[in-house]
Amino acid sequence: MTQKEMRVGLIGAGYIASRHASAVELNKQGRVTAVCDVSETTAREFAGSIGAQPYTSVDDMIAAGVCDIVHILTPPHTHAPLAIQCLNAGLHVFVEKPFALSRDEAAAILAAEEASAGQIAVCHNFLGLPSYAKLKKLVADGSIGRIDTVEVNWRFPLTPLRSGPYNLWMLREPQNLLFEIGPHLFAFATDLGGALTDIQVSTGKPITLPGNLGVRHQTWRVLAKAGSIDVAINISLVEGVDDRSVYVRGTNAVARLDYAQDTLNMRYENAAELVISPLSQQLSQAGQNIKNGAVNAAKQLTSLNRKNPYDLSFTNTVQAIYTALSANKPMDARFSGDAAATVVKNIAAVVNSAPAAAIADIPAAPAGSPNPTVLVVGGTGFIGRHLTRSLVASGRDVRVLSRGAGGPFSDLSDRVEMFAASLKDAESLEKAMQGIDVVYHLAKSDNATWEGYLENDIGVTERLAEAAMKAGVKRFIYTGTIASYDMSDPAQTITEASGFGDDIESRNLYARAKALSEERLMDMHQLRGLPLVIARPGIVIGEGGPLQHWGIGKWNGAGAVQLWGNGKNILPFVLIDDVSDALIKMIDRDDILGKDYNLIGEPMMTGRGYFDAIHQSMNARLRVKSSSFIALHLIEKLKYTLKKNVLRKRNLSQISLADWKSRGHLSPFDNSKAKADLDWQPVRDKDEFIRRAIVEANLFGF
Known part of the structure; x- marks a missing residue:
């Protein structure tokens, strides 16, 4: 007897959604027909990549009658209400962990299942x-x-x-x-x-x-x-x-x-x-x-890495659940609602x-209302957090633009205002600019396709600049990336006059998007008077930064790293404190409008030297390995061919050998322009650099 193919709806299109979609595809017992996400762009982009219909409302998706089972992949506090809603609609429900956040929530889900024609299952995938x-x-x-x-x-x-x-x-x-x-x-x-x-x-x-x-x-x-x-x-x-x-x-x-x-x-x-x-x-x-x-x-090897342990755990979990549902049998005990409720009870x-x-309870926030004159977009990231605190220390109140109301500044709530707004909503961006003199645009997006970068990175940058001009902002400071440069030639010293080269379209999508964003902003400066300054930080390290920094190499866990290249050339390191200092200095200098600055610290150490310093100062000798740019390039070309011709992936891009070499930062930098124009003095003493970049950075967490 042929089993009926299950129509699958994914609620939530975040990073885990691709795992679920792949597991459904590999099992061939179901087909993803719908993707629902509060972000219309995210829903549309992900749904388009797998041939599904996008929705921004669970009610609309249910009313459309396009799915038999939903996978709930949203933040944990939404799991219980969404599961109950979908069970009440007669759908089968597969919930990502955690199943619920309390015994009462778990009991409410089981009660909804009892009254529903649908069954509940939980993604305890490693089982x-x-x-x-x-x-x-x-x-x-x-x-x-x-x-x-x-x-x-x-x-x-x-x-x-x-x-x-x-x-x-x-x-x-x-x-x-x-x-x-x-x-x-x-x-x-x-x-x-x-x-x-x-x-x-x-x-x-x-x-x-x-x-x-x-x-x-x-x-x-x-x-x-x-x-x-x-x-x-x-x-x-x-x-x-x-x-x-x-x-x-x-x-x-x-x-x-x-x-x-x-x-x-x-x-x-x-x-x-x-x-x-x-x-x-x-x-x-x-x-x-x-x-x-x-x-x-x-x-x-035979599955093109689609059967690595993590993906295989999802594939087998989906298979067990769908097999039970298709045969109208009780749910596999590993993934049943009763087992999930017991797990929640134990936690x-x-x-x-x-x-x-x-x-312990979170400490109370200080009382008082900020009067912000500086807006930081991307203020919850590594550089943004440090910059926001440095701005407050310099006597300025700050507004931080974020997707939600929360953020890491509750201890500065009398000086820092969190402003929830969508970067794609021009009206809310204009509201965010009210009373603001200086805008820092530090935000970036991670996209799988060039179309995604055009909409979520370049489009957002233009929208922010337009809002700033309408609000009469006096300074718009944009952070690009040194990754936009061709850094593949050790004999070429890079300055701000170097340019990004004619082969930018063969570079990685992030570097290409940042370069195009700079170009669009510079056009707005020259043609319409946008008060623009561009900063391009180097490899930023220091307190609050990660141990596993992918600007240095490819990490295989905390104890092993494959350097980009042989690791013997000086890397463009820069301390987070020095980056914040330079960004703040860009506020008041009128003669720097329309200029760009590479924020690179003094020549200090190689990639191997950095890990030697970790060993000497922290007594931790990490396993450090060199890599071949040619081998990395050929492996990437092979992956591209297999993805395109075997897995039939769409919207793929190829990057050049020069792009791979650029990851090694083979070209040295000249930072004299930033030092001269901004009166900027990055740390010169190597011992002080190591102390602040490694010893005080809490790289290992203890």
């Missing part, structure tokens, strides 16, 4: 891994024996804790971290042992978030019981080696599941002679490792058992 299926089989058939201990680990860096953005949902309240990360861990514990009791919680490595957002503890240890099983759940969010694993100890064997790599290793006692037993044990482990590596490599119990310091 869909093939390696976990093997582990469950070994548990069920008694191969591991009677289990006494289950330990679940999530030791994986959470960069936003140290470098933002701080307006993410998971950072708004202390317990949100547990509801964001905890479902993965508690889903394993629940599926292997059941509901938890006798919960004890300890925490450590506190970090204070900027802007009166309070303290977050980066390590959590939970001890509990699940029947006769001792359960330990460990979370560590500081920079370090990725250890996302499940350890199961029984009377017959020990199992270690690496769910980030989709591998399962077993260790059994053996009957070999005492002298031979250690060798036998290690040979067994080596054989399992070789087999796991070969199988996973073959999967990824809520941990929150209630946590030390008071770990879930």
Whole structure:
């Protein structure tokens, strides 16, 4: 009997939506017919890329009758109301984790399911891994024996804790971290042992978030019981080696599941002679490792990386859920509403058992009303946060434009005003400019296509400039990027007169978009009098910046980086303090209108020198590897060919070999123009540079 193809609606078109869409496509049991997002542009762009119909209203999507099941991929606080709404409409519902944020919300969803023709499922996706299926089989058939201990680990860096953005949902309240990360861990514990009791919680490595957002503890240890099983759940969010694993100890064997790599290793006692037993044990482990590596490599190669462990976990989860729904059978127990409710109950119990310091209330904001004369667009990013605080320190009140009302400045609420506005709404942008003398445009967008950059980056820049001119703003300061330069020739010293070259269309989309934005703004300056100044910061480092900075190289976790090139040329580093200083100096100088400035620090160190300094000052020797630009270019060309001809991807772009070389910043910079015109003095002393860029930057989180 042929199963009916399920029509799928995705509610939320953020980064996780592509995983769900790919999983639906690979399963061939369903087809994405609708994409709903509050952003019309985002909905339209993503829906167009997969051949679906865009919507901006869940009510409209339901009324259109275009889907049988919805995937709820929106922020966690919206999961319960959206799930209930869609269940009440008779749809099946697949909810991203967390299922709910309280026992009451979970109960309300289950009650709606009881009264609905639809079924509910939750995305505890790691339970869909093939390696976990093997582990469950070994548990069920008694191969591991009677289990006494289950330990679940999530030791994986959470960069936003140290470098933002701080307006993410998971950072708004202390317990949100547990509801964001905890479902993965508690889903394993629940599926292997059941509901938890006798919960004890300890925490450590506190970090204070900027802007009166309070303290977050980066390590959590939970001890509990699940029947006769001792359960330990460990979370560590500081920079370090990725250890996302499940350890199961029984009377017959020990199992270690690496769910980030989709591998399962077993260790059994053996009957070999005492002298031979250690060798036998290690040979067994080596054989399992070789087999796991070969199988996973073959999967990824033959599927063009669509069966990497993370994507495979989504694919298998969707398959299990859709199979149950298509056959009108009860939901797979791993992904059922009852299991999801138990996970929520366990996380809520941990929150209630946590030390008071770990879930302390956020400090009260200072009283007072700001009178802003400076507007910072992109003020919640790395540079924007530092610039906003530096502007306040210089005696100026600031308005920060953001998509929401929250931000990392509640400790400065008497000096900093958060203004919620869409960058695509000309009317709200004009309101944001009222009373403003200076506008900093630091915002950028990440898009998969050139059309997306034209609308979300270049179009937004023009719209901001138009609003500034209508409001009579006295200074419009735009941050471009040095990535727009061709930095592939070590013999060419780059100055502001160098230009971006004639091959800009063969550059990466971000660099190309920034260059075109500058061109459009300069036209507005020359033809219409836009009071423009352009800044192009180099590789910005310092407090609030990430350890894993992709301007330096390609990272494979916190402890390993592949440099762009051999890492022996001086990189255009610049301290965040120096960038803010230069940007503020651009406010009052009338003779710099229409000029552009490369904000590059003094020649200080190479890529390898930077990591040597980390080793010497922090006692952490990271694994640093060189790369070949030609090899990177050829690999990218191969990926392009496969995506275009095998996966039939649309709107792809190819970048040049020069663009790859430019990532290595092979060309030196001359920063004399910024120093002369702005009276700017970036840090010259190497020891001071290292202290501020590395030692005081809290790169590792502890």
